[in-house]
Amino acid sequence: MGKKLLTLQNIRRIYSVFFFALFVLLIAVTDFRNMKGYEVSLFLELDPLVSLLSFLTSWTVYKGLALSLLIIVGTLLFGRFFCSFICPMGSLNQWVSHFFNRRRPADDYQINAYRKIYRFKYYVLTALIVLAAFGSLQIGLLDPIATITRTFAISLVPALSLGTGGLYLKQPVFYGGIGIALLFLAVLFANRFLTRFWCRVLCPLGALLGLFSGFSLLRIRRDVEKCTDCQKCLRTCHGGCDPHTELRVHECHVCMNCIEDCPEDAIHYGFPTAASSVHAPLDVNRRRILETGVAGALLFPMMRSSVTAETTPQPGVIRPPGSIAEPEFRRRCIKCGECMRVCPTNVIQPALLEAGLEGLWTPILLNKIGYCEFHCVLCSQVCPTGAIVPVTVEEKVGKPPHDKPLFIGTAFFDRGRCLPWAMNIECIVCEEVCPTSPKAIWFETETIKLRDGKTRQLKRPHLDTKLCVGCGICENKCPVQDKAAVRVTAIGETRSRTNRMILEL
Amino acid sequence: MTSREHNTETEVNRRQLLIRAAKAGAVAGGALLWGALFYSREPVRRRDEKIYTFRDYRAPEPAKTDSFAVVHGTDREKMVRAAVDHLGGISRFIRPGERVLIKPNVGWDRQPEEAANTHPALVGAVVRLCLSAGASKVWVTDVSVNDPYRSFARSGIEEATRQAGGRIRYTTDNDFVQTDLKGEVLKIWPVSRFYHEVDRVINMPIVKHHSLSKCTIALKNWYGVLGGRRNRLHQKINESIADLAAAVRPTLTLVDATRVLIRNGPTGGSLADVSVENTLLAGEDAVALDAWSLRYLDLNVADVPYLGLAEQRGVGVSDWASLNPVEFSAG
Incomplete structure (x- = not known):
């Protein structure tokens, strides 16, 4: 045989399994007994969408979010490697597509061909950027890391605990938890019809990294002299990026599958050679981008004309201790649910409409479910974006040198x-x-x-x-x-x- | 013109008809049987839940008349040993192979200095003592008011128990079983199942102020066996405490008066609320131990109605002097 084991494809597989396992591990240790100063919000901090859009809302690159520079610089060098090497949401969607579908090869070619609908994610990104520029951070709704973190924290871990009885002393429950679970299951189910539907069609982070990858130095290259146009490179393509013709580099997840699938050895990853094919430009409709931008610009003042906890204090919008003032909180919270995961009493709950539509899934305290443990400051320690800033126990309870405790209500x-x-x-x-x-x-x-x-x-x-x-x-x-x-x-x-x-x- | 879909049924012979009839008959019979078996005038089938009662954990040998030690000192390990030795040694209470449950007060997410929970060094010492007597299992448990993980960790009791070789049993929602307390106000309540899985129980309360019951010492510590909405017990707190004390009869009681929470109880929270008394009480009459400890809180037996009620229920005597407590220093 003599088949090479350490191919780029296999290296990518190892990375994606490793990072997915790391993601699950970090979610698992996000509690009072296991948190020993680990960077439990690592994946959210690596996420350039979080750092860039929260920069737009508040002009800071907050603490750990600077880690996202690694991904930005990496993307400029290597393309959208985050999507296939690191992103737990991407890996999960890929595995679900793979295991739940048995297709004939002919169907595979069709499923993995580029479609115009893949432009949609750029419009999603545009809307989010415009809203963020005006000061409303809504990336939490569709950011892949925030989505998977929230779903794991609010739905999956409690569900596993219910099944095994071993994760919590008191089974956590969340308002609207089933809604969050169903949305996630719908995303996974979409893979039945279109491989990596989320990543190719919806993901605003994918779109952002797609824009960056237009600058990437190392890319998938097809040798036009060796290529016989058999199109086998399409068979297991993750991004749906047309490696068989002029590669859509903005869509390419650099999954490296096409390299292994090519029977002619015509595809390599790296710098171009004289025979390398040109790459396709970004496929977006400028008119649609403009429309989305205008719609976002119109939506913002309309959104701000409705009652929220910001316009009018709401009795039920009790934010976790350490939360910054409501207008600023809105500019920072990405609804990731880390605070809900770490809370020992289950008091932190995802808001439905209590704080207004913009405040969907932001953390509020429902004392019917739990209560804020007097000496506990865990939620302030896990927040990746500074919507809740770290507070010390002394600061919270008002021990010297602090003259007053932190009042939350x-x-x-x-x-x-x-x-x-x-x-x-x-x-x-x-x-x-x-x-x-x-x-x-x-x-x-x-x-x-x-x-x-x-x-x-x-x-x-x-x-x-x-x-x-x-x-x-x-x-x-x-x-x-x-x-x-x-x-x-x-x-x-x-x-x-x-x-x-x-x-x- | 005939239909384009012209698959017609094959003709049925007698044998096939009989087989089909038998199948239909079997399903119909099954349906009838199902209806007959499960017909009920009740909307839900309930299985009778087992109702437990507390076993008597008291020492096999009768208590000695002077089974009451008051030990002063600062080395909590030595104080525990001296106190138990005075009562006849740990072997009088724990037989080799017996399973022992220790019930300190671990109600709150507080640190040892704040005196809201039993001091961890005392718990560790008792765990070691039980193991030295040959106990097969030594468990430490409580049903905390605050988050149990935080309460056990920050009280230091988790670490002290682990180091001494005992095991913390956290009580989860699934760890409660219905138990008949046979009290005047408390009948059937959910109780931590660990009490029904051991042979001996050692009560290790701390002396604290409490607004409603005036004090929480040994008798009130039994609140911590209960699950459910036990806050309701406040409505008849004296009767509830007396009922609980009559239901749970421990092998031995050790009262932590090394640091006493004299106000703002039972949570405390300030060192100004704590009075350092460096005292440990040991005995088998919990009512007498409670009565003796009232001095730290400026109370008399008459101020604390549950003591009288417990005495009426035969739990012990509030006239502690009749037990001839022996007071000495150790450690």
Whole structure:
């Protein structure tokens, strides 16, 4: 035989398996017990779409996002290698296409031929860039790394835990989790009809890297003198980039398959030779790009004319501790779900419409599900984009040198539902669990006249707004479970200068 | 003109007809059988869940009259050994091969200095002691109020237990079994299954202030066996504590009064709330141990109604002096 094992194709396969495994591993260790300072958001930080578009919204290349320069520079040298070597979403889609389809070779040639619909991703990218330039970061909806991270964090890991019972002590649940799961399954299912549908048609990161790859030095090259036009190079092509003719280099994932598929040894990866074919230019319709840009420019002011947590404070939009002010938060959050993955109490939930349509899947705290653990700052440590900036425990709880704790909201008693207030029943669970010292929830022992004329002593809770940090454990542990008698809303949050009610705080 | 689709049925002979009739009959019979077997006037078939009761974990030999030690010191390992030795040695409580469960207070995501949880050095010492007595398994468990992983890790108890050779049992949602507490207010409640899988239970509470029950020491520590919505117990807290104390009869109780949380309990959170007392109590009468410990919180037996209720239920005596506690220093 003497078949070469260390081909470029096999090297690519090894990389994609390695990076996919690394991605899964990093998701797996993103919890209190296993996080030991690992760069758990590595893949999001490598993502140039995240760094470039969040740069457009806020003019910074935030911390770890500088790692994306590796991918940008790499793409300028090697082409869209990220898509086939590194991207876990790309690898997953490729494997799904491969394992779920049994096609005749003739169909393979057809499936992997270039189609005009592949232009669509450039329009998606245009819309996202225009929105970002105006200050709305919506890449989280379609960025592949954010999408796969969110789906793994919110759907897959909890599902695995339900199946095995071993990953969490308390099974996490997420509002709208099934929606996120179904969207992802739909993306995977699309591979039944078109190999790597996501990567070829939708992926805005693929489009961005496609633009960069127009500059790439090393490329797939077809030797026109050796080539017999058999088109076998199309058979397993990942990108659908026409390696059999003038290669569409912007679409090429440099998967290296065509090199191995070519019976004539006419394809190589590297610098051009005298016999190398020319490459096709970027295939986009300029009119469509212009339309998309105009549509984005129109959409932005319309979007900003609807009520969001930014225009009007929303009681339910309690952001994780360390979150920056809402207008800035919008410019940074990519809805990746890392904070939801790491939260030990499951309190961080993907918003549906609470924060407005723009705020879809951004993190909010639902104290009915969990509560913010007083000494926990994990969510602030995993956020790759600085929507939540790292805070220390001292900063959060207000230990020296910090004179005040971090307020994320304020609790309010609903005396119509509170057992001691409404029903003359002893309770004050809220006081017991209140974590501040002194406790923000205090009580007064009152002598109550009962219906039958007898009297009894009863402790009735009150709230000291100056001490309440809004952690929500009172709401979470309240025996009036379905709609607690003490509930937290966002008012008084440190991150906002306007969402305040008390003069002195 | 005939149809272009002209595949017609083949003719059926008697044999084939009989076979077909038999098949149809079998399916019809199956349907009837299914209906007959599963006909029910109830909408859902429920399997009767097994209801557990606590076994009696008390030491096989009767308690000695002076089974009450008060040990002062700073070396928690030595204090534990001295206290247990005074009660007759660990072999009086743990027989070789027995499975032991230790129940410290690990309710909160707090560090040892904050005195919201039992001190980890005490837990480690007791784990070692049990293993030295030949215990086949030594488990440490609690049903924490805060996140259990955080509570066990930051209280230091996870590390202390691991180093001593014991095992932490985290109680997950699936680890609760219905248990009849046979109390006056507490009947059937979900209880951590680990209690039903051991021979001996050692209660290791810490002395803390508590707004509603005034104090949380040995008797209130049994809240930590329960799952479910146990917050409701606050509505009749004294009766609940007495019921729990009557239901769970531990082998031995060691009360951590090395650092006492004197206000803002049971969570604490500030060193200003902690009073350093360097004391460990050991005994078999939890009511007496609780009553003795009230001094740290400026309370009397009359201030704490659950002590009287527990005494009525035969859990112990609140008149601790009648047990002749022996007070000494060690370590």
